[in-house]
Amino acid sequence: MSQATGSQASAKSEPPATPAIADRYAAVRALSERLAEPLSAEDCAVQSMPDASPIKWHLAHTTWFYETFLLAQQPGYEEYSGDFRYLFNSYYNTVGQQFPRPKRGLMSRPGLGEVLAYRVYVDDAMRPLLAAADAQTERIVEVGLNHEQQHQELMLTDIKHALSCNPLLPAYEESEAARPAATSGGTGHSSAERPSFDWLNFDEGLREIGWAPGGEIGWAPGGAGGGFAFDNESPRHRTFCEAFALADRTVTCGEYLRFIEDGGYGRPGPWLSMGWAAVQEHGWRAPLYWFERDGAWHHYTLAGPRPVDPQQPVCHVSYFEADAYARWAGARLPTEAEWEVASPGLPSPGPFVDQLLAAGHAVHPGRAWEWTASQYTAYPGYQPPDGAMGEYNGKFMCNQFVLRGGSCATHSTHIRPTYRNFFPPDASWQFTGIRLAR
């Protein structure tokens, strides 16, 4: 195991007992509806770019999953609507035709009300199934719940993008908006710069990364070795790491502002060739959602427009920006292996979305996914599972970069140190930030 020198000891709490599958199902399903609650039917229908989907579509597609992969196999089950099989399929090519993704915003019907009724119908049909679930059923339900949790994060990032396109810059949820949650390690002094970070040093050596049943590493409840992981986290395997160091916190808005003020967006030097092309094509000059008003930087948040707080972690940067910032700062981004090796020594993560909601806070940038230097590819010996669900992860191993760690929009029961998120290098509508390595 790697040695974290100079790290704060991270207090590992006892992982809570995994809830019975029926309870877990109920909890996950309820959260999706909770996330849609502040929104009107019209809000739930908007699609602001091809990469995003309407909230209504997320609510239906996550439901379609259980119907398609579980209920449809039950004798006597009558599907809610023959059309939904087509309308709410996404990338599952083996399950049949799909409605074209960029046109999801055109589907005014079925309306939100009917989609919610569809959820109730499927949940009702799931109840007996869950009560008598065998291992195989449990496994599929678990995939479905993790799948839904992924879509819950997308619901927040997609609606943020959609509302940000509205010139009124409306809040997703106003309540408590004035009191964003403190980030982990927040210092309390609001106007001053955050103190400089420390480097956590790690020796060279042959390490193991990736998920394996029964293992016991990681900080998150149900982490590596716990009950569930996606196919792309396996197999656990050896990799050789040279000695490296990781920053003990992520880059702040204040630090990033110095990159901006130094003309970072104005010259090709720090950028990858494709990154510089993206800067010029899109006219980037700050992270997504940042804008200047009365001479000061603000950003659009789910609680509406807010001044940028220099002490907060910078968020909504693309890989290109993260990489350019790191080069400008004389450092680099960590590889995903380094990140995973270091993870036991990193400060405790969070707060995650469930923790924010429980505390009555708005979902505000804070905890952010961390871009790694690793392009998303298969682990040695990776085998995609058979059948439609096998299409899930292996299909996207191209032109994407791995992110680690989770964000303020991730559920705490969804994340673990072996978790591999991935997005194209120009994407910035997710809650994505920067941790330096060297």
Added chain:
Amino acid sequence: MSQATGSQASAKSEPPATPAIADRYAAVRALSERLAEPLSAEDCAVQSMPDASPIKWHLAHTTWFYETFLLAQQPGYEEYSGDFRYLFNSYYNTVGQQFPRPKRGLMSRPGLGEVLAYRVYVDDAMRPLLAAADAQTERIVEVGLNHEQQHQELMLTDIKHALSCNPLLPAYEESEAARPAATSGGTGHSSAERPSFDWLNFDEGLREIGWAPGGEIGWAPGGAGGGFAFDNESPRHRTFCEAFALADRTVTCGEYLRFIEDGGYGRPGPWLSMGWAAVQEHGWRAPLYWFERDGAWHHYTLAGPRPVDPQQPVCHVSYFEADAYARWAGARLPTEAEWEVASPGLPSPGPFVDQLLAAGHAVHPGRAWEWTASQYTAYPGYQPPDGAMGEYNGKFMCNQFVLRGGSCATHSTHIRPTYRNFFPPDASWQFTGIRLAR
């Protein structure tokens, strides 16, 4: 005046007394809301292409017109919302910035409820103004009402396009859908071909066309010479017409089918060069909304999918298709001057949208705008009115073709023989058909 030889005498009914402006205002406003009634908030938010607008936007923009050009000039009037000035402006460049047209579908807020409240607010404020309206006010109200009537037609054509993009092909309004209104001159025998048309012949001569106050031509109530016309219909002027003939009815679906079956969409011969390019780029092989199911042609209508009725007028053809059909048929399209000269001798028009609704019919293709061979340009001596409203018509005199006659989505009090509608030659989402000339 031109002589229609061979025409049926067109019974001109006495034009009804123009209702007082307040009553007319109430009636027009009510129809907009009536047209939105069958739709959900989500239906009203969809924008299916840049040329179309969401229903909600139509409802707000037509209201914005009265607020901007009338109420805002009243001392003490407090506008409903400062944002709406920007959000619901369209092409009125002189009134300030506009929200980009192709993004209207992203505006989930203000919601439909708030837009309806905005309508009530403005209607309340308009009431005293209408009660004491001077001539100038009446003139602006009249422009606003005609403007709103134009948007009412767009509401029907835009929602038809939006719903047609939904794979469920939902009906806009189901009631009475099974009994589409008979078209004028319908023969009653449903399975047979409609009998061939007659040519109406007109002598050569110097003619007058265009609108002039006090004139008395035309079949429609409030027609040429009535109280109102758009700037682009003036001035009334002389034009020389060679002898010509016009078909006494528009082309039917059955006739158009023979063009399709003859390979009309498969070879460049009958097409304009740009038209043939459009056929290939868009993959046209039939009018918009037509599709084959079980070996028979169907089309999507506001009452849902229906078999194509060979006796019905063909509808939803672009100028390119109208022009190609005419060439294939050994004829041509009429010029707008010919059309207007001939109009007193044409069979009585309609039914129009108010007549359909009053009779409990669905708005079904029947009466259709008729493409003319005339590119849309200014009449000799045309002067756009001063100020913002002057932007209206003159700005678009480029790359558009004139349509005449009105459609099943036009209000009977909105149309007259001098009326010049105009659309680009590849547009087919309006109710547009074909009348042959030679």
Added chain:
Amino acid sequence: MSQATGSQASAKSEPPATPAIADRYAAVRALSERLAEPLSAEDCAVQSMPDASPIKWHLAHTTWFYETFLLAQQPGYEEYSGDFRYLFNSYYNTVGQQFPRPKRGLMSRPGLGEVLAYRVYVDDAMRPLLAAADAQTERIVEVGLNHEQQHQELMLTDIKHALSCNPLLPAYEESEAARPAATSGGTGHSSAERPSFDWLNFDEGLREIGWAPGGEIGWAPGGAGGGFAFDNESPRHRTFCEAFALADRTVTCGEYLRFIEDGGYGRPGPWLSMGWAAVQEHGWRAPLYWFERDGAWHHYTLAGPRPVDPQQPVCHVSYFEADAYARWAGARLPTEAEWEVASPGLPSPGPFVDQLLAAGHAVHPGRAWEWTASQYTAYPGYQPPDGAMGEYNGKFMCNQFVLRGGSCATHSTHIRPTYRNFFPPDASWQFTGIRLAR
């Protein structure tokens, strides 16, 4: 005939005897090669935009015309190459497949040398045919020669555009470049503004326009009534003109500069809606080929970069710019009927390209085509000729505006008052200028 009041009498010279068809053929063919002479093989291969063609392609396509429509019908004729039939066809859909237009610049082979050999081969084969030409042959040759003259103008405008894309801004022909030809009516004082223009007034009345065999109007040798006109100039027909006035000269660069300096390109007011969109999309802020260097306006010409001379006619403006300028100047563009009615009273035209070359001058903006307000459409009773050549003009009667008068790149034997040139409203790479009307 229309009366030009206030016009200078235009001295009509005796039209020269039409040369025998063989001589005329030789002269036209020689000019094409003369125009290619200053260019390298590489210059002749470049295609700088889809609307333009390589010089080599023009040289081959004009040759293909005679081979396809004349030689291929001769018994025993062996075509130069089976491939050329496909490679050098343009819009003649009835003659078979075409090589895609935007890819003409990719055809490095056949090389310029082989294309010139192809010209010699076809010219050799044409010689006996011309010596014994019957009327039908002469007619087709005449079409071919006029077709080639059109392409000669395109050779100059296309190569100008291509060379303007080269950052070296090389001259097409340096010789005599320093001495651009004086424009007709040039005043001789070079630094001062050109004196203001006069209005030529014309009475209202029923006029005849268009070409008819045997007629005798017009200033150009071989003009209306002469031996040849394109199909789109017929039939000669009556049209009613209101009283109007035309400027007695075209707009100068100095006058146009005042439009620029008044912010004409910076606000939507003077522009058509589509024109303003074009300004914003393309970033137009001056006519094509204009650029600022050391604080002064220059333009790229076929003799290389030159300072803009305020007394010269403005050139390389699109219809949108011409229309906006006219509106800004409180005037309008003439209709094509007005232009043709007025033409006998306009100052003598030219110099044309043959006259410039004969005088040893560079082809420099001077005489420019004049945009009219008329969208390009068929004259009443227009019949496209049968067969492949009939595709020529009628196919393009859509979204184009008519230009009249000819340019410094037009041959004097090609032009006449009834001549209808046409281009889309955003095109400015032709030699196109502005004459005001009111």
Added chain:
Amino acid sequence: MSQATGSQASAKSEPPATPAIADRYAAVRALSERLAEPLSAEDCAVQSMPDASPIKWHLAHTTWFYETFLLAQQPGYEEYSGDFRYLFNSYYNTVGQQFPRPKRGLMSRPGLGEVLAYRVYVDDAMRPLLAAADAQTERIVEVGLNHEQQHQELMLTDIKHALSCNPLLPAYEESEAARPAATSGGTGHSSAERPSFDWLNFDEGLREIGWAPGGEIGWAPGGAGGGFAFDNESPRHRTFCEAFALADRTVTCGEYLRFIEDGGYGRPGPWLSMGWAAVQEHGWRAPLYWFERDGAWHHYTLAGPRPVDPQQPVCHVSYFEADAYARWAGARLPTEAEWEVASPGLPSPGPFVDQLLAAGHAVHPGRAWEWTASQYTAYPGYQPPDGAMGEYNGKFMCNQFVLRGGSCATHSTHIRPTYRNFFPPDASWQFTGIRLAR
């Protein structure tokens, strides 16, 4: 070191003495001109897609390199032309502005003749410099020569693409075209299938890959440990490899045909998500340059169209195709580490372009680059060199896949086992093939 079980012993020949830098300079420079020899000036000017460049540009840009990085630093050196600094820069952002890449085909001037004169001018100026070269100069010349060798390969692949766009499908070089070089291991029986391949097995273990000065691995003259390598091949470092097996030859056309015939291009199953999108967008149904004629597959080669030989290695496949084929075949692509570890045990490579030319053969698909499963990224501890030349490799570490081994268009003195070529996953105009791993 890894053990190749079941491999043929690869006879390593004694590496020839590295030629003196002046001789090597002369040889490399001469080859560029040799490659342009069969081409006309027009051929050398064509740019058939944004990713490709005209031959003339390659000839000039490789020359610009020596002028910019060596001659311009010499006191008293007068540059050939001030414009060339701008015209022939490519991605070297630090050296100033660049002429936009997709417009290189518009530069008809300077002509090929002048570019060749530029080469002579620079070569003349280089001669004294080379005669007295210090180590630093030699290092830069060496970079320049390797840079020129890369462009020599691009010259062949770019002109192949350009000529393939010509419907005449002309040969780059006809001579000897009928006798393509036999590929290594060619069996001689032309109509039969090639015998099945063997798997070379390699044990798991911690391996070293990458280039280091003084090392001695590899089959190619001047290979790893030799005098030169690109920055991206360093540092040599440890990596852990699981046990793996590599095919002892690359996939043949005949084998690939079975993938085609099995409907490989017709269903999403074997494809990455982005790969399947590329298949549909571009209409791929076979490797680039393949076409059917008279029921048989042919491909365009530099010697013109040829029937596809089932025994030849398949070539001109994209990463997407290589990856899909491997999945269809129940195997996978090797990682670049596996490839490099295995390289000493692979059959002897080649023939390379210099060997083909020396033997009088056409440059025909045979030896092909081999796609690896590794996305192109920095080796641990990678440091881009300072200055403009440092822009070279690190800038492109994004959305590219690594290729190994060299092709029939690579020079034998340019290639080594540590060499990392890289292209985007949809590129197929390079000579790229497939080797299976498992």
